[in-house]
Amino acid sequence: MRGRAIGLVGEAGVGKSALQAAVVGEARARGFTVLTARGSESETHLPFASLHQVLRPILSRSVHLPARQKDALLSGFGMSDVAAPDPFLIALAVLELVVDTARQAPVLLSLDDLQWMDEPSVDVAAFVARRIEGERVMLLASVRAGSKMIRDDPSMEWVPVTGIDEPSASVLVDESAPELTPVLRERVLREAGGNPLALLEFPVAMGSGRFGWTELSEDLPMTTRLERAFVSRAEHLPAVTRMLLMVAALDDGADLAEMLAAASIVAGAEVGLEAGQPALDEGLLISDGVSAHFRHPLVRSALRQAAPLALRQSGHAALAQVLAGPHPDRAAWHRASSITTADEQVAADLERAARNAVRRGALVSAVAWLRRAAALSPDSSMRGARLLSAAEIAFELGRLSQVEQIKGQVAGMVLRPRDQSRLAWLEGVFDDGSSSEPAEVRRLISLAGQALHTDDSDLAVQLLVGAARRVWWSDPGADVRHEIVLAAQQASLPDDDPRLLAICALAESHERGPFVIGHLAPWPADADGRPQAAGLLGIAAFCTGDFARAVGFLSTPVETLRSQGRLSLLAEALAIRAWAAFYLGAFDLARSADEAMRLADETGQTLWAATARIAIAALGAVHGSRDSDAALLADAERVAFRTPVATSSLLAGVQLARGLTELSAARYEQAYEHLRRVFDPGDPAFQRVQQVWALGYLADAAVHTGRQDDGRALLATIERITGDDPSPAARIALEYSRAVLADDTAAEALFRSALDGGGRRLPWHRARAELAYGSWLRRHRRVVESRVPLRAARATFDALGARAWAEQADQELRATGEGGWQPTADPSELLSPQEAQIAQLAAQGLSNREIAQRLYLSHRTISSHLYRIFPKLGITSRAQLGAALNGRAGPRTPGSDSVM
Numbered sequence: 001m002r003g004r005a006i007g008l009v010g011e012a013g014v015g016k017s018a019l020q021a022a023v024v025g026e027a028r029a030r031g032f033t034v035l036t037a038r039g040s041e042s043e044t045h046l047p048f049a050s051l052h053q054v055l056r057p058i059l060s061r062s063v064h065l066p067a068r069q070k071d072a073l074l075s076g077f078g079m080s081d082v083a084a085p086d087p088f089l090i091a092l093a094v095l096e097l098v099v100d101t102a103r104q105a106p107v108l109l110s111l112d113d114l115q116w117m118d119e120p121s122v123d124v125a126a127f128v129a130r131r132i133e134g135e136r137v138m139l140l141a142s143v144r145a146g147s148k149m150i151r152d153d154p155s156m157e158w159v160p161v162t163g164i165d166e167p168s169a170s171v172l173v174d175e176s177a178p179e180l181t182p183v184l185r186e187r188v189l190r191e192a193g194g195n196p197l198a199l200l201e202f203p204v205a206m207g208s209g210r211f212g213w214t215e216l217s218e219d220l221p222m223t224t225r226l227e228r229a230f231v232s233r234a235e236h237l238p239a240v241t242r243m244l245l246m247v248a249a250l251d252d253g254a255d256l257a258e259m260l261a262a263a264s265i266v267a268g269a270e271v272g273l274e275a276g277q278p279a280l281d282e283g284l285l286i287s288d289g290v291s292a293h294f295r296h297p298l299v300r301s302a303l304r305q306a307a308p309l310a311l312r313q314s315g316h317a318a319l320a321q322v323l324a325g326p327h328p329d330r331a332a333w334h335r336a337s338s339i340t341t342a343d344e345q346v347a348a349d350l351e352r353a354a355r356n357a358v359r360r361g362a363l364v365s366a367v368a369w370l371r372r373a374a375a376l377s378p379d380s381s382m383r384g385a386r387l388l389s390a391a392e393i394a395f396e397l398g399r400l401s402q403v404e405q406i407k408g409q410v411a412g413m414v415l416r417p418r419d420q421s422r423l424a425w426l427e428g429v430f431d432d433g434s435s436s437e438p439a440e441v442r443r444l445i446s447l448a449g450q451a452l453h454t455d456d457s458d459l460a461v462q463l464l465v466g467a468a469r470r471v472w473w474s475d476p477g478a479d480v481r482h483e484i485v486l487a488a489q490q491a492s493l494p495d496d497d498p499r500l501l502a503i504c505a506l507a508e509s510h511e512r513g514p515f516v517i518g519h520l521a522p523w524p525a526d527a528d529g530r531p532q533a534a535g536l537l538g539i540a541a542f543c544t545g546d547f548a549r550a551v552g553f554l555s556t557p558v559e560t561l562r563s564q565g566r567l568s569l570l571a572e573a574l575a576i577r578a579w580a581a582f583y584l585g586a587f588d589l590a591r592s593a594d595e596a597m598r599l600a601d602e603t604g605q606t607l608w609a610a611t612a613r614i615a616i617a618a619l620g621a622v623h624g625s626r627d628s629d630a631a632l633l634a635d636a637e638r639v640a641f642r643t644p645v646a647t648s649s650l651l652a653g654v655q656l657a658r659g660l661t662e663l664s665a666a667r668y669e670q671a672y673e674h675l676r677r678v679f680d681p682g683d684p685a686f687q688r689v690q691q692v693w694a695l696g697y698l699a700d701a702a703v704h705t706g707r708q709d710d711g712r713a714l715l716a717t718i719e720r721i722t723g724d725d726p727s728p729a730a731r732i733a734l735e736y737s738r739a740v741l742a743d744d745t746a747a748e749a750l751f752r753s754a755l756d757g758g759g760r761r762l763p764w765h766r767a768r769a770e771l772a773y774g775s776w777l778r779r780h781r782r783v784v785e786s787r788v789p790l791r792a793a794r795a796t797f798d799a800l801g802a803r804a805w806a807e808q809a810d811q812e813l814r815a816t817g818e819g820g821w822q823p824t825a826d827p828s829e830l831l832s833p834q835e836a837q838i839a840q841l842a843a844q845g846l847s848n849r850e851i852a853q854r855l856y857l858s859h860r861t862i863s864s865h866l867y868r869i870f871p872k873l874g875i876t877s878r879a880q881l882g883a884a885l886n887g888r889a890g891p892r893t894p895g896s897d898s899v900m
Contacts, residue, residue: 003132005139007114009147010161012298013197013226016142019161020112023140027108033058033101034108039116040293041301042252045333045369047362048076048090049252050121054109055094058101062093066853069093076120076361087120087361088567091127092856098128099858102136109139113297115147119364130155130602131857134864163194172196177203197296201229227302233282234303241278243311244271245285249303250315250337252330254291258322265318266311313338329353333369342378350376351386358393367393367402374409384413388422395426421447421459425466437645438476441467445487457491461499464488465536468506472543473607473649475688481507495519498527498536505543509689513544514725520544525552531560535573542580543689545729550580551589562854571599575611579653582615583693583729585764587800588840590619594833595855607647610636614653616833621660623829624804633657640684652678652687656694663697664804668704675701679714692718692730696768699737711741731758732765740772747776755789767796771809783816790816798824830872838865839873843881 008016027034037053052059062070072089074080101107111117111125129139133155141156164172166189173180173188180188180203192198234242240263247263256273263271276292279285284299285292294300304312316338323331332353335346350373357366370390377383387406394402403426410423424447427440444467451460467484475481484507493500496519504512520541527534538553554577561570574596581589593615600609613636617629633654640650655674662671675698677685695718702711715737722730735757739750751773759765774790777783790813797806803823810821831839834855841851848866852859870876873884 003135003137005129005132005156006141007156007158008140008142008161009145009158010142011145011195013195013201013296014161014163015196016161017112017296018196020110020140020142024108024110027106027138030106032106032108033104034110035098036110037112037117037121039111039113039297040252041116041297041304042250044116044118045365046118046252046330047120047357047360047365048118048124050111050117051094051124052077054111054121055097058097061097061100064100065093065096066849069096069853072361073097075359078360087123087363088127088856090120090361091124092853094124095128095131095858096852098137099132099135099860103860106136107138109137111139111141114141114143116297120362123364126155131861135858135860163192164196164199165194169194169199172199173203176200195226197298198226198229201226201233204229204233226298227305230284230296230299230302231306233284234279237278237282238275240267240271240275243267244275245279245303246307246311247315247318248285248292248294249300249307250312250334251319252333254293256287256290256292258319259292261322262315262318265321266314309340313340329356333372336369336372336376339376342376344376344378344382347373347376347378347382347386351389354389363393366390371406380414381416381419384410384415385419388419388426391426392422417450417454418456418459421451421463425463438480441470441476441480442483444470445483448487449490452491457493461488461491461493461503464491464503465499465506468503472506473647474645475648482511485512496522498523498530498533498540501540502536502543505540509543509545510692510721510723513722513727516540516544517546517549517727520546520549520553523553525549526556527553531557535569538573538576538580542576545583545689545693545727547580547584547729551577551584551586554580567599567856568603568605571596571603571605571612572608575600575608575615578612578615582618585762585800587619587622587764587802590615591833591836593619595837598834599856606639607650610639610650611653614650614657618653618657618660621657621664622800622802622805624664624802624807625661629657629661646684648684648687649690651685652690652694655685656690656697659694659697659701663700664802666704666808668701672698672701672705672707676710679717688721692722692733695733696736696740699740700772703740708741711737715741728758732762735759736765736769736772739769744780751776763796764800764802767793767800767802767805767809770796771805771812774809775812778812778816787813787816787818794821801829831869835865835869835872838862839869839881839885842866842878843885 008019010016024034024036035054035057037050039050043049062073065073069089069092071080073093076090098107098109109125109128114122114125117125125139125141128137132139142161163169169189169192173185176199177185177188184203188199188202192202234245237245243266244259244263247266248259251259251262256276260271260273260275263275273289276285276287280287283295286295287293307315316334320331320334320338323334328349332346332349336350339346350369354366354369354373357363357369367390370386370393374383374386374390377386387410391403391406391410394406407423407426415423424444444463448460448463448467451457451463464484464487468488470476471481471484485504488500488503491500495515501516501519505516520537523537525534527537534553534556538550538557541547541550541553554573558570558573558577561567561573574592578590578593578596581587581592593612597609597612597616600606600612613632617632617636620629636650637654640647640654655677659671659675662668662674675694677683678687678694679691679698680686695715698714699711702708715734718730718737719734722734726734735750735754736759739747739754742750751769754769755766755773759769770789770793774786774788774793777786777789790809794806794809794813797803797809806823813819813821837855838851841854842848842862846854848859848862851857851862855862866878873881875881875884
């Protein structure tokens with residue numbers, strides 16, 4: 001059995017639930033473990049309500065989960081007191097529970113009426129759906145047509161469910177309502193349009209005469225017609241029964257005692273079990289004496305819609321009173337639903353409930369509750385503050401549309417100065433302000449100044465970091481960048497403060513580079529155990545071209561964020577570290593760009609997803625993949641141009657990757673055209689810092705196309721920019737370019753300087769210098785001397801998996817008369833990036849469960865990957881992985897438990 005996620009989509013009453021019930025019955029008959037949940041309109045605000053339904057039969061297995069997963073999951077259900085568990089840890093715990101259960105028997109996850117499930121539960125369902133391929137798990141969901149719930153998720157296979165054909169509809173009506181007159185029978189068939197529920201319900205409503213339908217009645221939308229039909233079924237019931245039904249329709253639980261207690265408050269007298277009997281007899285309500293639920297969700301919806309506002313408010317107020325002790329957060333929601341006028345106490349209670357939701361990891365519910373709290377706030381400044389809190393949480397969730405909608409609500413409100421700054425920070429936050437105009441950046445600088453005047457230095461620095469990030473992506477000019485640095489200096493931060501160093505590096509990489517690098521040096525790689533500080537130091541090191549330190553600093557937050565399950569920030573850290581590793585030539589580490597892309601896509605971070613896509617394409621170019629990554633670059637380019645001001649940093653990366661692709665194929669004219677754009681201030685792809693790092697590659701293209709003079713002019717420009725104390729990356733680029741572009745009288749000395757310079761301990765950079773030097777020696781008829789550096793370059797490129805570059809070195813050697821070389825098979829070429837990552841972690845001794853936790857997959861998925869990896873590498877034992885990955889796989893020997 002292969003894991004699949006299937007969704008049934010159709011209008012209300014068309015038979016989705018009946019079809020789902022049939023699948024459930026068949027699955028049980030075949031020995032499946034069936035886990036079910038049904039959405040309820042009144043429970044949409046109750047975090048993880050549907051998820052709890054699904055997991056109830058297997059929740060006892062949670063004791064076997066890793067501690068952090070178990071605590072996060074139970075906290076989501078209010079069964080553990082864990083501060084702010086990450087939603088992704090909860091989702092991973094669910095995946096592990098379900099996959100572990102599938103070891104005994106296949107599992108069917110049946111999610112009915114997905115459109116009415118709470119969003120945290122739906123998010124978990126989407127997470128699981130994306131990761132069950134290859135598992136003995138099927139997810140079957142039903143959703144009403146028009147709903148957006150995970151409809152765009154490519155992991156779901158959507159199947160439309162339509163009505164039954166006319167002959168079948170006629171048979172159904174004749175069997176269920178033989179008393180209908182021919183006119184009403186025809187009307188039922190026409191109005192129902194093959195909808196099975198309508199075919200059953202319309203005759204009851206029409207035949208009773210209570211609804212008043214005739215052949216002349218106006219057409220109504222199907223859902224509305226069905227809801228009115230259900231209302232007509234309840235109109236003749238006793239008043240106390242109708243009132244109990246109304247309370248049950250408002251309740252977000254299924255506790256019958258809870259409903260009866262609230263109904264008693266509304267009625268002013270005790271309401272007992274007997275009050276519900278007429279509803280049971282009519283088939284509207286189903287109860288086992290302890291719990292109660294409606295036979296069909298449309299019954300609940302119809303009764304809620306039909307109840308007068310005043311009655312609904314009294315029902316919510318009664319439920320709030322009943323729930324105040326045992327369920328204060330639910331009580332707060334009902335209290336908020338019981339009023340329409342502003343009430344600060346109710347708003348404050350709901351705000352506290354939202355904080356509790358955040359603590360439980362139910363961020364989606366927290367957003368909804370904060371927005372409702374804002375609506376009930378009598379003070380406009382409090383209203384704005386609560387809306388901004390909702391927007392900040394929505395940002396953490398990666399929900400751009402929600403943030404934009406809230407910002408629209410806040411626009412024009414009277415905000416406190418601090419909240420005005422919070423709003424400004426939210427502008428462009430999803431793309432790091434990559435499209436910000438100079439005026440917007442200056443506004444952030446001004447707001448930071450205001451915060452400093454009120455001694456709110458933390459907010460001021462946060463705003464300045466945001467401003468500095470913006471100018472990295474799209475340069476507004478030297479004046480604006482300098483203003484950011486001056487404002488940061490006014491914050492009186494110590495010179496080695498990670499925030500100050502990040503601001504200086506982002507805004508004035510060249511001008512402040514020596515200052516930044518000098519103050520990075522004393523910091524240990526883990527920033528004294530402060531992962532947030534390490535992340536800022538990593539950004540500072542990256543932007544100033546100190547890539548070795550950047551990798552060191554960023555590895556700390558990568559591991560911390562991974563362990564905390566904070567996937568949005570993890571994607572960013574992985575993407576930056578992948579680029580730092582790429583520029584160093586540490587290509588194995590740079591392959592983590594694949595994970596960064598997957599996480600950024602999953603968390604809705606298009607900017608970082610594009611950044612990772614470019615890194616993957618650049619790696620492909622180094623490894624000689626030719627044009628296979630063109631689609632990745634086209635996607636990234638679309639992201640860069642989606643706003644009025646193009647994101648120059650992305651475009652520069654795209655041109656670098658394209659240039660490398662052409663260089664690896666020895667198409668030097670095309671390579672030059674791509675790379676030259678990065679150096680042209682009038683081109684959207686111009687980037688003031690990345691041009692330095694691309695200089696050596698442009699020099700190669702310039703030499704092979706006879707454009708040495710242009711290359712030398714650009715070299716002189718970069719020398720002026722970087723000054724007398726260039727960064728490590730700038731030093732490598734300058735030393736290499738000077739040698740490659742030199743005339744014959746100076747070239748040899750400059751090549752020796754490059755070989756002994758900044759890149760001497762970096763295999764990729766040293767090999768490039770050896771290739772260029774060996775080629776220069778051969779062209780000057782020093783054939784025997786040329787072979788030494790050319791052999792060294794070929795061997796290094798071969799070891800790095802840079803096959804196209806190794807072949808170029810081999811071609812130079814063949815021109816000297818030396819042949820017979822065969823490239824080494826690179827095991828990593830046999831594996832996908834994710835398989836390579838899993839294999840590396842397994843080779844390091846991590847267990848499947850440990851690898852699964854790191855990569856947010858199930859441990860059985862890891863096992864399945866290893867089953868596919870072993871044959872590709874020609875091994876059968878986990879112990880052979882290390883040797884195989886290093887190209888030293890030994891003979892196949894039987895292994896036991898080799899992938900577990």
